[in-house]
Amino acid sequence: MTAGNSAGITPKIALVTGGSRGLGRNTVLHLAKRGVSSIFTYRSNQAEAEHVVGLAAKEGQTALALPLDTGKVSSFDAFVEQVRESLARLGAGRFDYLVNNAGTSHHAAFDKTSEEELDSLYNVHFKGVFFLTQKLLPLINDGGRIVNVSSGLTRVAIPGSASYASMKGAIEVLTRYLAKELGPRRIVVNTVAPGAVATDFSGGMVRDNPEINKRVADMTALGRAGLPDDIGPMIAALLSEDNRWVNAQRIEVSGGMSI
Template identity: 80%
Template sequence: MNAIATEKPGTKIAIVTGGSRGLGRNTVLSLARRGVDAIFTYRSNQAEAAEVVQLAAAAGRKAIALPLDTGNTGEFDVFVHEVRKALDALDAERFDYLVNNAGTSHHALIAETTEEDLDSLYRVHFKGVFFLTQKLLPLINDGGRIVNVSSGLTRFSYPGSASYASMKGAVEVLTRYLAKELGSRGIAVNTVAPGAVQTDFSGGIVRDNPEVNRQVSEMTALGRPGVPDDIGPMIASLLSEENRWVNAQRIEVSGGMVI
């Protein structure tokens, strides 16, 4: 009987959007601890991005930070050109893992949401994910992995989150279609849906607002909100060879929120 396959030789490379802070940062560093190099994007804070590069180096891996507004598809061709240069610097022609993590928050009731609010969410959370993935498909290795980050809010409803959750729902459908269309290349595509996590997302409301923190704790089976260390290592694990047969799935990582 054949032994379970192990990781192929050679350093793996991941592209992580929104990798300078929060869940993206934790994912880059969790991958580094698993021996994976990274190309990650940041929106504007170069100092935060530089810190992630330094921390990855301290873990013995290389990380390259590239600026990108994932809501501006007009930047994508230039970005892909920069990715090719980054791959050259990593002595590679292709990469192995794509994590579509970058995002923005929005809180407003349906009756109060403007057209521009919805368009902005669409550009970042769906259109950007769709077309950035499309642009990068020629550079991802056969047998690679893609993870799209969604939200627990696609399963349960929380007033004021309809627009955001709807875009994440679209990404979950896109995930299944990507898995179907890329299956012939051996590329597995999954959704990771975090629950409420204590980061600076949404102005740090889960982390810094005691009342919100208490509410989340009460509706979560494990009794607390998540932290980045609950999510990044899980994504890194999902990308690994051990989980090669997981495909087209939505995996919620919420500590049992609203069950």
């Protein structure tokens, strides 16, 4: 259950897409450590999602898991209704923080990328983020916060990442426009751009391949690949009141990758 607040301050609620694994999961759990309840989405692995629910409960916070394919805009209206129902379970009508984190990886040379592959990336990484945020706007509290997760690959060009990085670049532009247009509602919007992180993303490429892990470490000022615990706490901190004046920014969290 949601931890109480003796000061009478209304507990905060976050919605995190792709919250059952990797950076999303880490964000949900670090928000829980800060007293924030979450509604998070998962693509297909319900058991994995329920495990995150249990871990959040150990931190004294409620986390509710909802299935969602962020690449299918046609499902968003039904999802928004599920969010309304979940908010009611949390005793709220709106939520405070939106973290657009869900994504898929893609590695192929520019001249080998098919139209179908590009469309799939577009649907998840740009179209899905654009319209899910649009659909959820009525449920975000004025004075709320949005974090769009991008990638260090928008700054550092690594062959094989052109299509993925281009979609993330579009998200960074969208972030600035959202910050401008949602300013009258005092909604802060920022981009967090992680560097290479050792998760199961890209089939666990950085986590499980020693050669790639070393290559990442060698190009990083702090001498290692990133870990989920390097990213989740940063997003949770960025969403806090301490960072209320940070707006329309791209913040790279990469340990100093390729500087």
